[in-house]
Each structure stands twice: as C-alpha cells, then as structure tokens.
Amino acid sequence: MDIYADNILDHYKRPRGKDESLCVNEQRSCHSEKNPSCGDSLIMELEIDNGIVKIKWNGSGCAISQAAISLLSEEIEGKTEEEILKLNKKDIIKMLGVPISTSRIKCALLCLHTIKNTIKKSKGEVLNKWEDTLEIDHE
C-alpha cells in the first residue's frame, strides 16, 4: 500500500485543528519538539477542560509528520491526559493506516512525542527522550 494514501494527503493539505498563530511561548502548557533528521517541527499548547485534553497545534514539515498530528488531534477528542499518555507507537501507525518505513518513523511519531511531552511538561514530569517514543528495545 502507498504511504501517500488519499487520507494522508488530505490531512496534509487541509490540516485539522492547526492554529497558524501559535508560537513557542513561555507557558508551562506550551511545548515544541523537532525531528532532527529532517527538520519537521511541532508546537503544542494544552488546555484541560473537565479532565479532557484540548490542544492547539502549529507546525511545519513533511506530509507524514503534518498529517499525523492532524489525525491525532481528531483521535484524542474526549480523551484524558492519562489516556493520551498510554498511546504508543502501534496506535499511531494504526491511526495513519499506511506502511511506515524505518526512515519515516520519526516523522510519524513526532506528534506522539510532542503531545506526551507537552502533558509531561505541564505536570512538571521528566520528558520522554526519542528512544522512549521510538520504544527502542535495550534488551
């Protein structure tokens, strides 16, 4: 199956929930991450409404990284912080529904890396490293 499936291209061209005015700021609820291998970047700002997470996001990058955050912003509707922190690599790949090669895995997971670290930062917790998000097996 093709990585550039219609829904990926659709979300890339018409990103859902993107707020182009959002910039990196000093708020504890605002956080940004980059994919160092190709320069994709995401900024997120978090709001908790009755225990339910609402995010604002902005970013730039390849079709995979940008479609993934667009899809994720829909996926997390109605979810709590704890539910989002439980999301993993498999969930994101399933959500994208296209084959993700080793060279594109960071593009795909940048959304998960950013949202988890935005939550962790707002709670004052230690942030995930890429090896946590990538679920690198150290055994």
Added chain:
Amino acid sequence: MKIDLINLRESFSIFEKEKSSAYLDSAATAQVPDSVINKMEEYYKYYCSNVHRGVNLQNEKSTNEFETARNVIQSFVDAKYVSEIVFTKNCTESINLVANGWAKHNLKAGDGIVLSILEHHSNIVPWLQLKKEIGINLHWIDLSEDGQLDMNQYEKIIEEENIKLVAITGQSNVLGIQTDLINIIAKAKAKGAPVLVDAAQLIAHKQVNVQKLDCDFLAFSGHKLYGPTGIGVLYVKRERQEEMQPWITGGGSVLEVHRDKFIPSETPSMFEAGTPPIAEAIGLAESIKWINMYEWKDIQEYESSLISYATEEMNKISSLKILGSNNKHGCISFILDGIHPHDVADIAGEMDVSIRAGNHCAMPLHTALGIPASNRMSIALYNKKEDIDLLIKAINKAITIFSK
C-alpha cells in the same frame, strides 16, 4: 586515461544490479571501486597487523603499506613534506584537531575567526565550541546578490577585525559553488592570518595543490573520494605543526612516558594516538590511484556536462526552484512548491533514486536562504545522463502524487 563510462562503471560491483537505479548522493558518500575493496581485503586476509609496533614480517608489510599511503596522499595534494599529512577519522575530526590542537593554544579571548555562510556544521560547531570555551569571536562572510561570497565584506572583516584564522570551504555542499580560495588565502596571508580549507567536497571535483594555495591546514574525508569510511586527512603546514599541542593522546603519540609527565613524539604520529585505521588508510591510497587514472581536465569536463544537463532538465519543471547561482560543481539543491523535501526524497527512494533531503548539515545557510530544508542531488564520475532522467521522472511523480 580518457573517461569511458561503461568501462569506468565496471570497476564498481555496486552498479552491476539489473534494476534501474540512480545513486545521486555522492556528496554524502561516494561509491567505492572494487580495487579499493580488494586492497583492504588483502590487508585483512594476508598481512593484518598493527603498524609501528613490531618487527615481524606482517608488521613490516602493514607499516610499509600504511606509510606508502601517506606518500600517495602527500603527492595527491602536493604537500612539501610527508610528515605534513595526518591521518584522522574523517574531515570533521580533522577540523576538530585544528580547533583543539592548534587554535586553542594560539588564540585568546577577543581573537577573531572568519567563517563563510557556505560552511557545513563540521566547520562551524568546533568554532562555536571554541567561542564558548575561550571567548573567540566569529565573523561570517555572507552571500552577495550575485550568489557568490561577498568579497567586499570579507576584505572589510580582514582589514578591521583582529583575525587569527580563516576557516573556509572550497566548495559548498549545498549550492555547489566553489570559493575563490587563491584570493581568499592571499588576503588572509597579507594580514598574517593562517587559513584552514575544508576540502570535504572540493577534493573529489578539483585538483588540490596545498603549496600553490598556500593554505596552512586542509581537511577532507576518504569516503567522499571513492574511498572507505573511517579515514580522513588533515594537511598541516610544517610551521603550524610547531605551534600545535597533542589533542587525543595515548600509545603511538609519545616518545617517553613517566609517572608525572610525557614527551610527545614527532609529527604526524603525535596526532595519531592509538591504533590508526590501517586498512582504511591503505584503501584511501588505492582510491586516489583510481582517480589518478583520469585527467582532472576530463573529470571536470564530464562532471560539468552532467550538471548542465541536470540544470536544463530541472529548469523545465515550473514548480522547481534551484538554490543559488549558476556555475555549480558536484551538486544541485532544489525545492518544489508545496512538497516537503523529505517527501520528494522518499518518493525518489521508492524508485531507487538516492537523493538527500534536509539541511545537509548546513543549517545557517538554509536559514539565510529562508528555507527549513531542501533536496540535493549530487554527482560523481560514475553517474550518467540516465541517472538524471530517472531523477526527473521521480520529481514528476512526486508532483503528480501531491497534485491529487
């Protein structure tokens, strides 16, 4: 020998594969001729042993081959003394050796180093680190409107600032333009400032003559010169060697070691602590022998015909923009409207067309150009017109996919 592409490609096993493919990423790492691989295999199969450390026959052979490799490199860059050739791990380590072995001991807070906006990270980060450590100042040469380095700005910096080193690339790994080294070095010399040439890209595309250039340091890697990874070279002019201190230290770099002090050995071994990359040095000499079979004039003529052809074909694509001015060597970087470079490279990769996406370790240049990333196609002597055709096909495929 005249360039005969069929014959030339036959010296690379990697091009035997039947599937159509185009390797257009030689600016990152070039393919390696079989003669180089065989030479390295010979070392491991028949005389594998350390160098300068024994008196047995194997050791004698490996030491001879290793030191002969140094001679081959000396004559390749036309260094006056063989001891001016230092083996390192790669071009990056070579530049770090200049920063830590020379600059750190000869520059002080307030002294200036000139860099150009064309530099890749290897010739930026060591200087940023030195700035942090000892408080030197960095002065940047930008691009002028014609897309070349702004020589007026350079002259002004050289005249007005307290410049103690000029660290400059010979050829941009993004824009493909070559810098006017002769002129840049002459101006630095007039003010008594030594010059480091980063020849990472230049070395495979133009004849380099360190005596003619009159540079003090020249750095390059083996793997961009049809050689193995894990081997780099730093040419250090004899006068500068006398001003240097050892950086990475240990066995092989010392004359005497006592409980409370050590005496370094002579150069170049003073800078080559630990067991060196022996097979790789021998391999690099073999890759130089391979490139020496061809005349530089023919190499340049052939490569520039490929670059011209690629430029013409790319200019036919209206949504494609080539970065930088004309007169490119070795590579062309470009961007496509509405398609991120990573996606272009991925779609090309699916067709077995290897190009690069990202900032190519040149983030300050990309920032100056106002773009986060670009695609780069780069050529070597083994590329053919059909490789360019395949790339154009891949670019058009990306455009079709993203116009859905």
